[in-house]
Amino acid sequence: MVGLPHRLELILAQPKNEMVFNFPVRMDNGDFRLFRGYRVQHNNVLGPYKGGIRFHPDVELDHLKSLAAIMTMKSALVQLPFGGAKGGVQVDARQLSKDELMRLTRRFTSAIMTNISPVHDIPAPDVGSNAQIMAWMADTYMNLNGLESRFEGLGVVTGKPIEFGGSAGREKATGQGLLFVLEELLPGMDLNLSDLTVSLIGYGNVGSWTGRLLARKGATVRAVMDHTGAIFNDEGLDAEALAEYVVGHGGVAGCPCGKPIDEDDFYALEVDLFIPAALEQMIDADKAKLLNCKVVVEAANAPTTPGGESVLLERKIAILPAILCNAGGVTVSYFEWKQNRQAETWDEYTVDQNLRSMMAGAAARVLEAAHRYDCSLRTAAYAAALEHIWRVYEIRGIFP
Ligand code: NAD
Numbered sequence: 001m002v003g004l005p006h007r008l009e010l011i012l013a014q015p016k017n018e019m020v021f022n023f024p025v026r027m028d029n030g031d032f033r034l035f036r037g038y039r040v041q042h043n044n045v046l047g048p049y050k051g052g053i054r055f056h057p058d059v060e061l062d063h064l065k066s067l068a069a070i071m072t073m074k075s076a077l078v079q080l081p082f083g084g085a086k087g088g089v090q091v092d093a094r095q096l097s098k099d100e101l102m103r104l105t106r107r108f109t110s111a112i113m114t115n116i117s118p119v120h121d122i123p124a125p126d127v128g129s130n131a132q133i134m135a136w137m138a139d140t141y142m143n144l145n146g147l148e149s150r151f152e153g154l155g156v157v158t159g160k161p162i163e164f165g166g167s168a169g170r171e172k173a174t175g176q177g178l179l180f181v182l183e184e185l186l187p188g189m190d191l192n193l194s195d196l197t198v199s200l201i202g203y204g205n206v207g208s209w210t211g212r213l214l215a216r217k218g219a220t221v222r223a224v225m226d227h228t229g230a231i232f233n234d235e236g237l238d239a240e241a242l243a244e245y246v247v248g249h250g251g252v253a254g255c256p257c258g259k260p261i262d263e264d265d266f267y268a269l270e271v272d273l274f275i276p277a278a279l280e281q282m283i284d285a286d287k288a289k290l291l292n293c294k295v296v297v298e299a300a301n302a303p304t305t306p307g308g309e310s311v312l313l314e315r316k317i318a319i320l321p322a323i324l325c326n327a328g329g330v331t332v333s334y335f336e337w338k339q340n341r342q343a344e345t346w347d348e349y350t351v352d353q354n355l356r357s358m359m360a361g362a363a364a365r366v367l368e369a370a371h372r373y374d375c376s377l378r379t380a381a382y383a384a385a386l387e388h389i390w391r392v393y394e395i396r397g398i399f400p
Contacts (some may be wrong), residue, residue: 001089001372001375001379001383002373002383002386002387002390003102004386004390006309007058007398008386008389008393010391011043011393011398012043012069012072012169012386012389015040015041015042015043015065015068015069015334016041016042016043016044017039017040017041017115017269018040018041019038019039019040019064019112019115020037020038020061021036021037021038021039021108021111021112021139022034022036022037023035023037023047023107023108023111024107025027025100025103025104025107026103027100028099028100029391031215034089034100035089035090035104035108036089036090036174037087037088037089037090037111037112037168038060038061038064038087038088038089038106038116039085039086039087039116039121039123039343040061040064040065040067040068040085040086040087041068041083041084041085041115041121042065042068042069042071042072042083042084042085042086043069043083043084043389044083044297045071045083045389045392045396046072046075046076046080046081046082046083046164046205046388046389047075047080047081047082047083047394048082048117048118048120048121048122049083049084049085049120049121049122049167050071050075050080050081050082050083050084050085050121050124050333050334051068051071051084051085051086051087051123051124051126051330052067052071052087052088052123052124052125052127052129052328053084053087053089053125053126053127053129053133053137054067054086054087054088054089054126054127054129055088055091055123055127055128055129055133056088056090056091056092056093056127056128057090057091057092057338058090059088059089059090060090063280064086064087064088065086066075067086067280067301067302068084068086068205068303069084070084070176070301070302070322070323070360071083071084071085071086071330071383072156072243072389073323073327073382073385073386074237074327074330074385075330076385076386076389077279077323077324077327077362077365077366077381077384077385077388078327078330078331078358078359078361078362079361079362079388080213080330080331080334080358081245081286081334082136082330084194084332085121086126087112087123087146088126089108091102091104091128093128093129094250097175101133102136104176104281105133105136105137105140106136106137106140107286109136109137109140109141110140110144113140113141113144115319116123116141116156116157117153118152118153118154118156118337118340118341122155122156122157122158122333122337123156123157123158123345124157124158124159124329124330124333125159125205127204127256127279130159130205131159131161131166131171132161134158134159134161134166135160135161135164136161137157138154138156138157138160138164138165141153141156141157142154142156152335152341153340154340155337155340157226157335158170158333158334158336158337159333159336159393160336162228162381165336165339165340166347167332167333167336167339167346167351168338168346168347168348168350168351169206169332169335169348169351169352169355170332170333170335170351171209171267171372172209172213173329173331173332173333173351173355174205174206174209174211174214174299174326174328174329174330175188175205175206175208175209175211175213175299176209176328176330176332176352177212177325177327177328177329177331177332177355177359178206178210178213178297178299178325178326178328179210179213179214179217179358180192180199180272180328180355180356180360180363181320181324181325181328181362181363182297182320183359184359184363185363185365185367189294189318189366190297190361191272191273191294191295193217193218193219193220194217194218195202195215195218196218196219196220196272196273197220197222197260197270197271197272197294198211198214198215198219198220198221198222198272198273198274198275199222199223199266199269199271199273199274199275199276199293200223200224200225200270200275200276200277200299201220201223201224201225201226201275201276201300202225202226202276202277202278202279202299203224203226203242203243203246203251203252203277204226204246204277204278206277206299206300206329207224207226207275207277207299208239208243208246208328210243210275210277210299211224211237211239211242212239212240212243214239215236215240216239219273220236221236221237221239221242221267222234222236222237222269222271223237223261223269223271223310224237224242224252224256225252225263225266226251226252226259226278227251227278228250228251228252228254229251229252229253229254229260229364230260230261230262230265230266231252231253231255231257231258231259231260231261232254232258232259232260232261232265232266232269233257233258233259237255237257237258237259240334241255241257242257242258244267245257245334257354260399264290266291267287267291268290268291268292269292270292270293271292271293271295272293272295272366273293273294273295273296273297274291274293274295274296274297275296275297275299276296276298276299276300276303276304277299278300279300279303280300280301280302280303281302281303281304281305282300282303283288283296283303283304283305283308283310283312284305284307285305285307285308285310285311286302287308288307288309288311288312288315288317289311289315291312291315291317293317293319294317294318295317295318295319295320296312296317296319296320297320297325297326298320298321298322298326299318299322299325299326300322300326301322301326302322303322304319309378313376315392318376318377319376319377319378321366321377321378321381321382323382323385324362324363324366324377325383327358327359327362328355330357331355331359332351334354335351335354335355361383365384366380366381367380368384368386369381369383369384369387
């Protein structure tokens with residue numbers, strides 16, 4: 001549709017680098033287990049590779065290849081000076097002790113060590129990983145580097161704890177960015193943030209911050225589902241209490257702020273916004289037929305299958321695409337990296353103001369492309385991203 005030259009189709013259809021690492025870790029009982037980890041570097045024409053590290057039993061190469069490609073598009077849409085990557089370890093981190101998790105993280109970091117750096121490839125948290133894991137990664141990298149480059153090493157990962165080079169506002173960044181996108185797009189859909197009803201799948205980092213920030217704006221969070229079950233409250237779940245409950249209990253099931261609801265009823269609940277914020281490909285054609293919402297807001301990466309998307313579009317349910325909605329995370333990661341490289345510390349207000357302006361710019365580019373090509377917002381988001389990548393390839397040329 002955008003008329004991309006064939007040479008760029010060829011380049012973007014495959015990641016530049018795909019790496020697989022098998023590495024041993026000593027368990028607390030003295031036994032050793034072999035783990036498999038990956039790093040996929042999709043494209044770096046715009047800048048260093050950038051993308052999360054996932055700790056999950058289903059992590060495998062093809063899955064990470066698609067997520068790395070999505071990162072390339074996301075960075076391009078927001079016009080960040082980053083390319084796209086993704087990595088992970090096939091592990092159920094919840095089954096490991098804290099010491100085992102630390103040894104696994106450090107050993108994996110040493111395995112990928114020569115393939116990451118603050119100017120080459122910068123990992124971040126994703127499903128199953130968090131600020132503590134990023135701190136262990138940065139510490140391992142800094143210890144294994146020579147004295148000269150120790151300080152620069154801090155910028156090798158983003159999403160670190162604030163006390164150790166992290167940025168104000170990074171933890172809530174993906175939810176905050178989504179809120180800024182909604183502020184830009186909802187008025188055009190005759191919806192008002194302060195009297196919205198919402199359902200969420202996932203109440204981890206992205207889901208719980210999205211729920212809390214929407215509730216603080218006056219929205220009613222009617223239901224939440226995660227891997228432990230689904231709960232519902234017609235008057236609105238207490239989004240803050242639910243976030244605390246999940247930290248203490250590992251999931252939403254049993255939270256006294258709501259009543260249990262079965263999965264199909266959860267999907268069929270009437271709401272303005274249905275927000276998937278858990279894993280990929282959860283809204284297939286069958287689930288899309290159940291939905292009773294005006295807009296699907298993709299907070300997770302690729303939460304809608306192609307079949308699900310056809311059903312939603314047929315049913316005139318709008319979809320706000322993931323590469324726009326959840327780009328707040330990588331954008332504040334960019335701010336963190338920038339602060340690390342310039343030895344600066346921004347306050348939360350500065351982070352939020354900069355984030356708002358970047359998200360508003362990306363939303364405007366999506367609307368403009370949707371108008372120009374007369375296409376869905378998802379197609380428009382990819383078109384705007386591809387056009388940016390294309391311009392940069394035209395300027396740089398293809399080596400040699
Ligand atoms: P997380 O690990 O903090 O939370 C994941 C959530 O998904 C949990 O609430 C978990 O219970 C839920 N979940 C897992 N399996 C489920 C199932 N089968 N059914 C229902 N719920 C299930 O992860 P996160 O960081 O919040 O990431 C969520 C999504 O957002 C992922 O697609 C991730 O790639 C994407 N994302 C995250 C960020 C970020 O900054 N963390 C940025 C951009 C995109």
